[in-house]
């Protein structure tokens with residue numbers, strides 16, 4: 001019999017989602033694009049960088065390799081531990097990871113960072129207006145924020161995984177703001193405006209991340225099904241309604257259709273995202 005400790009703190013569903021499974025297994029398929037993106041950020045030695053929603057350091061570690069002084073913050077304890085282990089294995093003393101919530105960075109002082117980077121990270125935190133405010137607050141005047149956000153309705157991989165998954169999942173709780181709204185330019189402008197940043201300091205471009213795996217597209221879907229919290233939840237919800245096979249068929253078709261690898265048995269899938277740059 002299981003009992004619930006009445007003194008136990010309530011579960012934070014945002015944290016539970018990302019601690020579920022093992023996102024490091026997905027991150028391993030994204031490392032190359034992360035290096036390319038980091039290489040485009042104009043990072044110089046000694047620059048102070050906050051990498052928010054950093055996971056196990058897919059962008060934080062390349063930032064540190066360029067000589068920046070990097071703090072990675074993430075809500076998931078397992079990913080923070082994985083990031084610190086990677087930094088230690090690589091002998092990177094200028095990169096550390098700690099637990100925190102993008103919507104409340106109260107442990108960090110105002111005007112601390114030259115650059116705040118959040119690639120598919122802060123977009124997943126609830127309370128987007130607080131997230132924008134916190135990112136602006138910890139960035140020094142003259143500094144920059146760079147976000148990578150998936151785009152709702154986009155035909156490429158991740159937006160489609162999330163769209164298909166939603167059709168098999170129960171409706172979100174009242175007041176829930178979809179993370180995908182961070183991929184809508186007007187919403188992004190409104191959030192940064194509320195944080196005190198005028199529209200002309202926010203710019204947008206479409207960019208691409210490539211998922212690469214030595215396994216087949218169906219095997220890559222297997223990795224998402226086993227290790228990626230949002231996909232795990234979608235399979236659980238579909239199973240509860242006897243629709244698991246339908247969900248699997250839709251996702252399997254998606255992964256196979258989007259694969260462009262010319263190597264038999266391997267997978268290369270490009271996904272489009274909105275790159276947001278904010279001059280603070």
Ligand SMILES: C[S@@+](CC[C@H](N)C(=O)[O-])C[C@H]1O[C@@H](n2cnc3c(N)ncnc32)[C@H](O)[C@@H]1O
Nearest residue numbers: 018053054055058074075076101102121124125
């Ligand atoms: C799709 S992963 C991306 C991780 C990493 N940026 C990368 O590129 O591999 C989303 C990350 O956002 C983190 N995250 C979600 N909600 C968060 C929050 N409220 N505060 C901080 N991190 C959060 C998750 O734990 C997860 O590591």
